[in-house]
Amino acid sequence: MPHVGVLGAGAVGAYVGARLLAGNVGEGAVSDLKVTLVGRESLLDAVEANGGVLVTHTIAGERADHVQDDHFVVTKDVGALADAEIILVAVKASHTEGVAKQLRDLFAASPGAAGPQRTIISLQNGVTNARILREIINDEKVAVLAGSVVFNVVWAGADFSQTTSGDIVVQDGPQASLFGRLSTRGGIPVVVQPDITALQYGKLLINLNNAVNALAGIPILDCFKDPGLRRSIALSIYEAIDVLSRAGIPIKSPNKSSIYMLPRLFSLPDCLFRIVMPFVIKIHPKAKTSMLQDLERGRTTEIDLLNGEIVRVAKEHNLEEPFVNATLVRLVKEAESRGSPKMDGEQLLSLLSPAPKAKH
Ligand SMILES: CC(C)(CO)C(=O)C(=O)O
Numbered sequence: 601m602p603h604v605g606v607l608g609a610g611a612v613g614a615y616v617g618a619r620l621l622a623g624n625v626g627e628g629a630v631s632d633l634k635v636t637l638v639g640r641e642s643l644l645d646a647v648e649a650n651g652g653v654l655v656t657h658t659i660a661g662e663r664a665d666h667v668q669d670d671h672f673v674v675t676k677d678v679g680a681l682a683d684a685e686i687i688l689v690a691v692k693a694s695h696t697e698g699v700a701k702q703l704r705d706l707f708a709a710s711p712g713a714a715g716p717q718r719t720i721i722s723l724q725n726g727v728t729n730a731r732i733l734r735e736i737i738n739d740e741k742v743a744v745l746a747g748s749v750v751f752n753v754v755w756a757g758a759d760f761s762q763t764t765s766g767d768i769v770v771q772d773g774p775q776a777s778l779f780g781r782l783s784t785r786g787g788i789p790v791v792v793q794p795d796i797t798a799l800q801y802g803k804l805l806i807n808l809n810n811a812v813n814a815l816a817g818i819p820i821l822d823c824f825k826d827p828g829l830r831r832s833i834a835l836s837i838y839e840a841i842d843v844l845s846r847a848g849i850p851i852k853s854p855n856k857s858s859i860y861m862l863p864r865l866f867s868l869p870d871c872l873f874r875i876v877m878p879f880v881i882k883i884h885p886k887a888k889t890s891m892l893q894d895l896e897r898g899r900t901t902e903i904d905l906l907n908g909e910i911v912r913v914a915k916e917h918n919l920e921e922p923f924v925n926a927t928l929v930r931l932v933k934e935a936e937s938r939g940s941p942k943m944d945g946e947q948l949l950s951l952l953s954p955a956p957k958a959k960h
Contacts, residue, residue, distance in 0.1 A: 601632045602778065603714070605684035607699055609639035609674070611755040611893065612723060613690030616768075616788065618654040618760060621672055622665035623786030633782065635672040636680045647674050650758035657761040658787050659751070659882055678702045682710040686719050686775050688747075689733065692894070693726040693905040700736035707739055718742045719775040723749050723768065725807055725890065726905035727800045730771070745771040746796050748803045750854045752820070752887050762788075763887030764820070769803075769854050771796045798852035801844060802859045805851065807906045808836040810891035811928040814901065815948060817940030820887045824877065827870060828945015832924075832952055834866035839924045840910045847917040855881070891932070895940050903932040923954045 606617040617635045624633040637643065647654060652669035673680060678699070681687055691699050707718065720742060722729040730746035737744065750766030767789045770776050780790035793799065809820070812832045816823045823829050841860065844851055853859040857880045865876060877883075894901045907925040914922050931951065935941055943951075 601634055602686065602782070603634040603636065603684045604779075604782070605636045605638065605681035605687040607638045607678065607681060607687055607689050607703070608691030608695070609637035609643055610690065610692075611753040611760060611890065612749050613637070613688065614639060614643060614654065614755070615656055615753040615760040615762060616688060616690070616723065616749070616783070616786075617672065618656045618665070618667050619658075619786035619788050620782050621654075621667040621786070622656060623784075624782050625667070625671045633671075636684060637672060637674045638676065638678055638681060639674060641676065644674050644676065646758040653758060655759045657759070659762045659765050659884065678706060682706055683713045685714050685717070686721065686779055688721050688723050688779075689729070690723045690749075692899070693724050693729055693902050694900060696722075696724065696729045696732045697736065700733045703733075704737045704739070707737065707742060711741075716741065717774050719773065719779070720744045721747045721770055721776070721779060723747045725803070725902050727797065727804060727909060728905065743774040745773045745776055746800060747771065748796065748800055748854055750803060750806070752889065754884075754886050754888060754893070761884065761886065763884035765882040766855055767791050769793060769796055769799050798850040799854045801849055801851045803854045804906060804909060805837050805840055805859055805862065806854070807889075807902075808840060808910075808925070808928075809833045810889040810901075811836070811903060811907050811932050812948065813889040814891040814895050814935060814940055815928075815931055815943050816945075817892065817895075817942035819885060820889060821883050821885050824873070824883075825870075826945040828947075828949045830866040830868075830873065830945070832945065832948045834863040835924045835952055836907065836910075836928060837863040837866070839922045840907075843910050843914045843917075843919060843922050843925075846919055847913050849913065857881075892940065895935055900936050901932055903929050903936075907932075924952050927952055 606613040734744040747770040752764040783790045891901045907928045910925040
């Protein structure tokens with residue numbers, strides 16, 4: 601019976617864990633599965649208040665599955681992952697180093713508890729997590745695979761709803777195909793690829809909309825109705841593509857549409873945007889980016905690893921500071937202490953246009 605652990609069972613982590621169970625336990629299941637969700641007190645409380653049941657809604661709403669806690673464990677204790685063959689890391693990118701140290705110590709204290717091989721799959725936003733986990737854990741019996749979740753999840757109580765379409769992409773390696781099979785049976789298709797770095801940068805470009813969404817403070821669909829907010833997203837993506845290409849970093853789309861089309865799509869006038877958008881991605885009216893959800897929960901965001909990564913790459917390659925993304929980093933950092941400023945498109949666009957240089 602495979603044991604899959606989720607370390608950082610927030611919106612995405614608990615959703616993926618619950619979908620694995622929905623597709624792989626009970627009547628007609630091909631394999632039996634044990635899932636351990638390591639999360640915060642709020643998850644434990646929500647599951648208890650819901651009679652030990654987790655509910656998941658897939659994007660089209662065609663499936664609402666209930667999984668009972670005789671199939672899973674929810675806990676705050678990382679030690680519960682000692683015998684997990686596969687550990688999905690879904691903590692915020694700012695916590696990667698901390699959990700890597702916890703896992704390193706756990707594995708050192710329980711060698712062999714999960715058999716000859718452990719696999720860690722990073723399901724986090726950003727491009728550096730798998731490397732950090734690999735470097736800190738530094739154990740030849742532990743494979744660390746990069747991964748990327750290309751959809752959004754909104755969490756309320758013990759209810760987890762997938763609110764945009766998209767798959768999971770995972771770097772090939774030990775147990776990647778087992779995870780892929782389990783997840784696909786649970787209704788989340790997994791694409792396994794030998795190297796996913798270019799795809800991770802592609803996902804990062806999609807994630808640049810998180811900052812605009814967080815500053816607007818409204819659901820993604822409402823955000824996309826404002827041409828100024830759409831233009832702000834387009835500007836940040838154009839600028840990022842420019843920085844990454846000048847730095848020689850390849851970019852590949854993690855979904856079916858071309859990543860280079862994305863800023864053009866966001867620059868379309870309302871009437872065209874409304875026609876084209878549904879062909880690119882399905883979005884539920886409740887969808888809010890993880891960055892806005894973080895601001896609403898009073899947490900620090902992943903801004904440094906998203907728009908901040910573009911600023912970092914520019915600096916590393918001695919390029920001019922990317923004004924739009926640097927400004928978004930500054931504004932989101934201010935919002936982390938004050939809450940979302942709930943800007944409209946015109947307000948945000950005016951801040952994203954550099955002041956004209958003084959004439960001598
Ligand atoms: C909404 C989505 C899918 C893309 O920005 C996301 O990854 C997030 O919320 O972090």
